[in-house]
Amino acid sequence: MAGFILIVVAALFFPGVILRTKSIASGRKGPGIFQPWKDLSLLLRKGSVFSDTTGLIFKIAPSITLATVIGAMLFLPFAQQKALLSFEGDFIMFAYLLALGKFFTIIAALDTGSSFEGMGASREALFSMLVEPAFFILMATFAMFTGYTSFSVIFNHFFITGNDYVLIYSIIGAYLLVQITMIENSRLPVDDPKTHLELTMIHEVMILDYSGFDKALIHIAGYLKFAIYGSLIYNLVVPAGWNVILQIGLFFAVQVLFAGVIGFTESFRARNKMNKNPKFILTLSSIALIAFMVILILTEKLA
């Protein structure tokens, strides 16, 4: 339960922290930390415009996407407390639920019949397909390292396996998860959410035709997703056995740091050339594979 609530709380300020970081880095005064949620409340007050081309899929997709994200949140533990739903292989369902959300986002974009949105859909489909193996190899590494196959138990045992090299995994895992978040949430260096040209967008171009309530749902799902990955990273870097009060503080510290990292990256880095992206994403799988090989060496299976 704690994990669920903390993610919701973190999602409240996560996008704001990114915005603030970017403002500070570029020397602007910039909007306040809760500006994204103020924008949301504006969206919720507005009416909606639907394209004549769109149909049922376009209307239900945002709700389904948000539901998949809420579903995925059920699997995340906090400290030594188990997640709301925890079973062997829950991370498989976690990944596939998020993929279900992607599926609907993509077909909703195709529902508009716009070539721009088709282009975004095609890119999103390709990039999220390429990132899939990286996450699974990473989880396989953890399963091998701890001997368990569920988020809650893996993270509970992560720091008490008695393996001296646990920090290596913690760092590689955190690095990979940061990169996966960037791809899953369509941020730099794969996609630039602030680009103003449809041709260079991925995620933004897919939701061009959304307005009002549905658009708000899409944004909420995006913010929650940030906090979900932030929480995964937190679980990897902070031992589950520490004092709970300290942990709650650390949790928010990690989330703020994570948001800050994203803000800084976006301030100082340009987006990849579009056809460089597949190479970039596949690199993550290779890093995950290297991490796996390292574990084989450390557990003395590979001399």
Place this chain on the structure above:
Amino acid sequence: MFGSTAFLIILVLSLLVYAVPEWLKHYFTLGLLTAGIALTSAWSIGVLAGTGQEYEFPLFASEAGVRMVLVIDSLSAFFILVINFTVLIGFLYSRGYLEPYRARMNALRFSIHYFSYLWLWISMLMVVMVRDGLSFLIVWEIMALSSFFLVIFDAEERSILKTGISYLIMMHVSMFFILVAFLIVQKDTGQMSFDSLGEYFGRHRNLPLFLLFFAGFAIKAGFIPLHTWLPEAHPAAPSHISGVMSGVMIKMGIYGIIRVVASMQSDLLVTGVIILIISLISGVLGVMMAIVQHDLKRLLAYHSIENIGIIGIGLGLGVIGQAIGNHALSLLGYAGGVLHVLNHSLFKSLLFFNAGSVYLAAHTRNMEQTGGLMKRMPWTAILFLTGSLAICGLPPFNGFISEFLIYMGMFGSLPGASLFHSILIVGSIAALALIGGLAIFCFTKAFGIVFLGEPRSEQAGNAREADKSMIYPQLATAAMILFIGLGSPLVVKPVFGIVGQTWNLGTQPLVIGAFTANLAQISLAGGIFVVTVAALLLYRRYHLSRRVVEAGPTWGCGYTAVTAKHQYTATSFAYNYNHLARPLLQTKKEIDEIGEDEIFPRKRKFLSHSDDLFKRHLVDRPVNLVTGLLKRLAVMQTGEIRHYILYAFVFMLLVLLLATLKII
């Protein structure tokens, strides 16, 4: 005995299809099907619900010693139920699908069609019920022949007949391997039967015989590189036939592999690794080739290869688990594979039926000519979407459950695994994850291009929803898909039982209990998800009812003269992927570049096409080589009688010479 007599009566009555008047043929066939399905399903449920006792009775036995005995164990029972369900739904669907054909085809064509349909069903049932090798080969042959007649039903076009014949040839190559394998068993044990396999395997090396059987059965199942008939035959056949062939007939190959593997006693590790690697290749390449297809049914056919791959991954892991003594891996791998047989039969037949409805409504299978069909055929679209989500393995649909079992087997076997095993498993995990991702890419394309957006051609714009008689049966399939997805423990538990008996795993109830409890959690998560979606949609409705909702055009970036042709097409959707996969897919483009002196470019064509590499190098090239050689030999065919007499004379001389030299 009553049961076998009733079964025999159905076999004999099937001949009457030719005699009954035309308007009655459909109902007559339906009556026979229903009776037979009720009978065989009752047997199967009896076996599955009972203590797992085998059910055995002779079908007929003549005094000359020719006898055919039907044996139903839990594995046969499972397959019988899978066959019956899809065959029945397919037949119900066929009524509406065949309607346009009625006007232009004569009664005999329809009689042959119905008769072949009945016998395809009967032969598949018998394939899983007979154990004796000779009977098996006979019914296997009947299965190939009847499906051949079904494929060429629409053979007004020469190309379909050609496809049919090449299909028939492939099926006989398959049969040749199985025959040789059975003969080897007979020579050694004196008995030609699945039951004597164990005896043979106990005495000899297991691998060579397994490879023979595997080659035969893998052609039927469509493992790469033996899949070449599959993407040709499925699009050529009428859609209800494609659904039945892809849904259940190719699974007969899987059934054969299971029977052989379950009797094996040594060489298990290498066998498992072989099955696993071939399956991984089939899975990944199958879906990779599916993405670039424009023909909706061909795309689905390539997906069958992918799914056969997933089934094979499960079986391969099971064998490896037995080899290294990892009980949980065996149980989960086999159960995942076997369950995927059922799952794939459901969603793939559903998808093929819907592709058929699209074909009837839009008169094309080319995705570039479709679009916007969801508004015109909402039920077909929703059913196709259900099938798409299921085939991508997304929760809460059934495909997820079988893939989850396989994943669980893999992840669960990692802790404490040996070096070789862990590398193999991690490779498989990455490949399975990639297959999942690629499938999503493929089906967002298929569903999005065909059903969403604006129609890309006039026919697509005029499409009408399929007849209710075609929709209703499919709803049953969709309901099964959701049922397995949300109520998985109810289905997986019997599957564990079947697996335990087939492979003699002697599974402890405790282990099964733990896995089933795990699946109950998935059902819970699925349930929560469905409730969340429903709640959000209800709230959305309430919310929007109090706001201004307007309609407008799609955002065109300031450009207002947008037409349907500006939409993304199937080719453009797959373009970036195609760019990545070019070395493997060998997409060819044909275009003549615009010359520098060409101020006003003339009209020109652009053509892009991806070949099946395996078909080109493994089938087309050798066949062309042989035909080329044979053509050269045609010089001898002079048409003059004296030359022919000379050939005979030379031949006799040769025989005489060889005989004197004691060579022959």
